[in-house]
Amino acid sequence: MLSNVNSYNIKPEWFIGKGSFGSVYKAEKAGKFYAIKVFQTELLQTAYKDRIDREIKALQKITHPNVVKIYDFGKFKDNEFEYFYIVMDFIEGKSLTEYVGGIDEKKCIEIVESVVDTIEAIHSQGVIHRDLKPANIVINQKGAPIILDFGLAKLIDYSSITQTGDRVGTFYYMSPEQITDSKNIDSRSDYFSIGVIFYELITGARPYDAMNLPALVDQIKNVYPKNPSELNSSISNHIENVILRLLEKSPYKRYQTTREIKNALRSIPEKRKRKIDIDVKFFVRLLHNDKTVFMSALDDSLLDRIIFPANFFTLCKPTVQLIRKTGVSFTTDPATNRLPYPAFSKTKGIRELPYSSGDEVIPIQKKDFHSILQVQEYVKKVLEFQIQNGVTELAAPFFFAKNSSDEWFNINIKLLKESIAYRDQFYSKMPIWGGICMNVDNWHDEEEKSRILNHYVKTEPDGFFIYGDPIANTSNLVQLYHYTDLSKKLQTASAAPVVACRINGLGLILICLGISGISSGIAVLDNFREPILSDAQEGYSNDPRYYIPELLSMITLKKKVATKLTDIAKSSIANELKCNCKYCRGIYSGTPLTQRNMKLHFLTRRKQELEEIKKIPYDKRINYIEEKVNLAMKYARTLSNEGIEVGDFSHLTTWKGLIENFKKKNS
Ligand SMILES: [Zn+2]
Numbered sequence: 001m002l003s004n005v006n007s008y009n010i011k012p013e014w015f016i017g018k019g020s021f022g023s024v025y026k027a028e029k030a031g032k033f034y035a036i037k038v039f040q041t042e043l044l045q046t047a048y049k050d051r052i053d054r055e056i057k058a059l060q061k062i063t064h065p066n067v068v069k070i071y072d073f074g075k076f077k078d079n080e081f082e083y084f085y086i087v088m089d090f091i092e093g094k095s096l097t098e099y100v101g102g103i104d105e106k107k108c109i110e111i112v113e114s115v116v117d118t119i120e121a122i123h124s125q126g127v128i129h130r131d132l133k134p135a136n137i138v139i140n141q142k143g144a145p146i147i148l149d150f151g152l153a154k155l156i157d158y159s160s161i162t163q164t165g166d167r168v169g170t171f172y173y174m175s176p177e178q179i180t181d182s183k184n185i186d187s188r189s190d191y192f193s194i195g196v197i198f199y200e201l202i203t204g205a206r207p208y209d210a211m212n213l214p215a216l217v218d219q220i221k222n223v224y225p226k227n228p229s230e231l232n233s234s235i236s237n238h239i240e241n242v243i244l245r246l247l248e249k250s251p252y253k254r255y256q257t258t259r260e261i262k263n264a265l266r267s268i269p270e271k272r273k274r275k276i277d278i279d280v281k282f283f284v285r286l287l288h289n290d291k292t293v294f295m296s297a298l299d300d301s302l303l304d305r306i307i308f309p310a311n312f313f314t315l316c317k318p319t320v321q322l323i324r325k326t327g328v329s330f331t332t333d334p335a336t337n338r339l340p341y342p343a344f345s346k347t348k349g350i351r352e353l354p355y356s357s358g359d360e361v362i363p364i365q366k367k368d369f370h371s372i373l374q375v376q377e378y379v380k381k382v383l384e385f386q387i388q389n390g391v392t393e394l395a396a397p398f399f400f401a402k403n404s405s406d407e408w409f410n411i412n413i414k415l416l417k418e419s420i421a422y423r424d425q426f427y428s429k430m431p432i433w434g435g436i437c438m439n440v441d442n443w444h445d446e447e448e449k450s451r452i453l454n455h456y457v458k459t460e461p462d463g464f465f466i467y468g469d470p471i472a473n474t475s476n477l478v479q480l481y482h483y484t485d486l487s488k489k490l491q492t493a494s495a496a497p498v499v500a501c502r503i504n505g506l507g508l509i510l511i512c513l514g515i516s517g518i519s520s521g522i523a524v525l526d527n528f529r530e531p532i533l534s535d536a537q538e539g540y541s542n543d544p545r546y547y548i549p550e551l552l553s554m555i556t557l558k559k560k561v562a563t564k565l566t567d568i569a570k571s572s573i574a575n576e577l578k579c580n581c582k583y584c585r586g587i588y589s590g591t592p593l594t595q596r597n598m599k600l601h602f603l604t605r606r607k608q609e610l611e612e613i614k615k616i617p618y619d620k621r622i623n624y625i626e627e628k629v630n631l632a633m634k635y636a637r638t639l640s641n642e643g644i645e646v647g648d649f650s651h652l653t654t655w656k657g658l659i660e661n662f663k664k665k666n667s
Contacts, residue, residue: 005085006074008036021156026090033090034071037149039156041075041082048155056086059151064121066114068148091146096134096197101204105239108202111145113265115194118147120258123187127151130185132193133173134200171213172206173197176221176249188251191261195246195254202239203231207247221249224370230410233454237417238269244372253373272424278497280614281517282606283307285333285502290522291319293599298326302603305329307465307519311338311349313389324390331393333501334382337400337437337467339364340408341534355381355397364399369411379418387427394423396461398435400469400533403442404451412436416459433499434461439530440468443482453489463497464490465519472527473504473553473651480506480658487515502528505552509655511613512625513662522599544595547602549609550577552632552655555646565593567644573635581605622666626659 002010007029014026022039041049048055053073060070072087096111103111115137122129129136130153138146171179175192178185199207207225210216228243229235242264248254255261283305286294297303306323310332313320323330335350340363344350355378357364369375382397396419401408416434423432436456442448456464468483475483483500491498491514499517500510504526507518520526524545545554546565557564565587568577581604583597616624629652636649 002038002078005036005038005076006072008034008072008087010036021152027087035068035088035090037086037088037152038083041084043156044084045155052084052155055151055155058125059127062122062125062127062150064118066118066144066146067121067150068146086152088148089146091138091140091148093138093140093146096137096139096145096201099139100134100200103201105202105235108198109239109265111139111201112194112198113262114145115147115197116258116261116265118145119187119190119194122147122150123190123258128154128185128187129190129193130154130178130182131170131173132190132197133169134197137197171216171220172208174220175251177251179217179220186251187258188254188256191246191254191258192248192251194261195243198243198246199225199228202235202243203228205231224249227410227414229413229455229458233458236268237421238267239265240417241372241421248371248373253371269421269424272428278491278516280511280610281305281497281499282507282610283331283499283501283517283519284603285309285519285521285526286319286323287312287521287524290599291316291322293522293596294319295322296596296600297603298322298328300600300604302600302607303328305331307331307333309333309335310385310389311335311347311353313385314352315349320389329393330391331433332386332389332391332395333465334386334395334397334435336364336382336397337435338533340399343535344533354385366407366411369414375411375414375418376422379415379422383419383422383427392430393462394419394427394430394432395465396420396432396434398437400437400467400530402439404448404455409438409455413455413459416456416461420459420461431462433463433465434459435465435467437467437528438469440471440479440483440486443486444478449482449486449489452486453493456490457493460494461496463499463517464494465499465501466490467501467528470527470529471500471503471506472529473506473648475651475654477654477657477661480654481661484510484513484515484658484662488513491516502526504554506651506655508552508609508613509625509629509658511610512621513659514618514621522602544593544598546593546598547605548577549579549605550632550635551646551649552628552652553647553649564646568639568646571639571642571644573638577635579605622659622663626656626663629656629659 002025004010005027008027009029010025010027016024016026016035021043022037025036025038027034027036044052056070056073068091069089070086074085076083076085119129127150129147129150131149136148138148140146173193173196175185175189178189196207208216208219210219225247228240246254255264284303284307286306286308306328308320308323308330335353336355338344338350339356342363345360345363350356351358351360369378378397383394386394396416398412398415399408401412403409420432423430466487471479471483487498487500497516499519500507500515501519503510503518503520507520511518544557546557547554555564568574579601581601583601583604587593613621633652633656636652639646
């Protein structure tokens with residue numbers, strides 16, 4: 001045990017700790033306290049053995065209130081071993097390690113800003129710290145972070161350190177380039193270490209945390225860490241981006257100066273004031289072959305809102321131009337959710353999207369979104385394509401996620417946050433929609449539901465489009481209940497409208513249960529299941545479908561158009577089910593019902609239905625729809641009793657159960 005080093009007195013209880021190299025003691029000389037760092041000279045890199053004095057004198061030139069002062073240094077012998085010692089300020093305070101995970105974002109930013117300032121002073125003398133880590137930062141009694149041990153890391157030959165047992169710990173904060181070629185690093189290597197410290201401070205976890213050195217080195221060099229907000233959902237997006245940018249693998253992709261880091265920390269983006277509109281909405285999903293229907297529908301004012309798939313923008317330019325002229329609210333399904341599936345790499349419209357992989361054999365993959373710069377570049381491509389095509393409301397890119405543990409889930413959250421940030425910066429007047437495309441089978445699990453809500457509520461778009469798999473007529477009560485429940489909770493918590501997408505007759509029930517919007521095609525099969533994304537043939541059928549509002553259902557006519565409708569016309573409820581809209585008039589007297597007219601009939605009747613619902617007070621809608629479902633069940637039974645086969649209506653029973661459950665919950 002040391003008791004005296006070159007007239008600095010050390011008491012046994014003054015041992016402070018063992019660092020990556022050497023030991024630190026509190027020491028006293030002439031009534032003043034110091035910290036003294038002691039290490040064996042054999043740990044020095046050969047290159048520095050003779051010129052260490054010069055090196056330390058260079059470090060002494062750095063004067064900054066938050067840089068620890070070096071007072072003295074030298075060599076001494078003890079038990080045949082030669083030691084080197086450095087005498088520094090004794091800082092009373094707590095190591096930054098004690099703050100990890102226990103302070104809020106504001107405090108973390110303050111500390112990091114101050115660390116960046118100090119590092120700037122160190123760099124300005126041409127010195128790289130090389131060993132920045134929480135253990136080398138002490139928060140003094142005034143609350144200022146004091147940086148220790150700068151520049152010393154260069155002097156030490158790390159390959160010779162075996163006795164400290166802290167080998168892995170030395171690497172947690174190292175940049176990829178420092179691991180690969182520690183002699184040729186610059187200030188940006190320290191920025192990386194600041195990124196690791198920032199990440200750890202704010203999340204309580206290190207971005208790279210393998211237990212053994214080879215695995216750790218691999219992570220630092222090749223693996224992108226989880227987004228900090230996945231660990232702490234209260235982290236603001238712009239701070240998350242600063243951290244991720246600091247942690248870029250290539251130095252040129254990080255910030256290039258301390259000024260850039262400080263600017264990024266301070267530039268809190270202005271929040272756009274949201275105009276919250278949760279009025280009942282119907283988004284018609286227009287298809288490429290709907291142009292003539294669409295023109296008639298416009299003439300008759302049957303369309304208020306259009307959602308046009310982005311893969312048809314280029315293929316159907318005249319339709320897009322027409323939509324733009326109408327002035328109706330126009331947004332898009334960016335069709336991004338199809339891009340990871342090989343089935344669509346051959347589809348022209350999909351492959352030619354400026355944000356597809358553009359490659360016939362390699363679809364979009366998760367790795368395309370690992371770096372924050374990739375995410376930002378992607379968002380830009382998707383949104384600019386929409387702007388070029390004249391949308392009035394933007395739609396963020398999204399992908400199908402099985403559940404909240406699926407990596408796509410986190411990618412989606414980040415893409416949405418970045419899309420909103422991009423909109424805020426360049427198109428602050430435009431609303432933006434977020435898409436949620438998920439399997440709903442786990443939504444009955446409260447934890448899963450909370451995770452989805454926690455993350456999406458925090459994103460704050462102007463509204464959400466939800467695509468739930470497998471929401472269709474065949475969905476069971478549990479699926480429908482939790483799909484509806486989550487949508488309602490999301491709408492309430494985020495104060496943004498939720499639109500249930502690719503929804504059939506169920507849509508009216510959802511609206512009466514409180515979901516503000518629905519989206520569907522024009523009388524085509526409308527439900528959403530993941531195979532629609534993975535299989536190009538799935539979900540497309542050219543069978544004509546005719547909507548019977550009284551049955552809340554479409555009936556598939558196939559080739560026997562006349563037969564089914566004539567059968568209904570012969571039933572005892574023919575008058576109740578008969579439509580008198582201008583597109584249907586005359587069909588019972590023999591005028592053939594064309595697909596075009598069937599679609600226009602659907603738009604006419606859906607519009608009437610929604611207008612009627614809008615007139616009903618919000619809390620009375622559930623009773624209204626319950627009566628409608630009861631009546632539909634009665635009609636379906638009558639048809640069945642009279643031997644008229646028009647389809648399976650068992651979904652009505654499920655919907656009735658859905659309504660009853662929500663009534664029970666409200667009472
Ligand atoms: Zn009609």
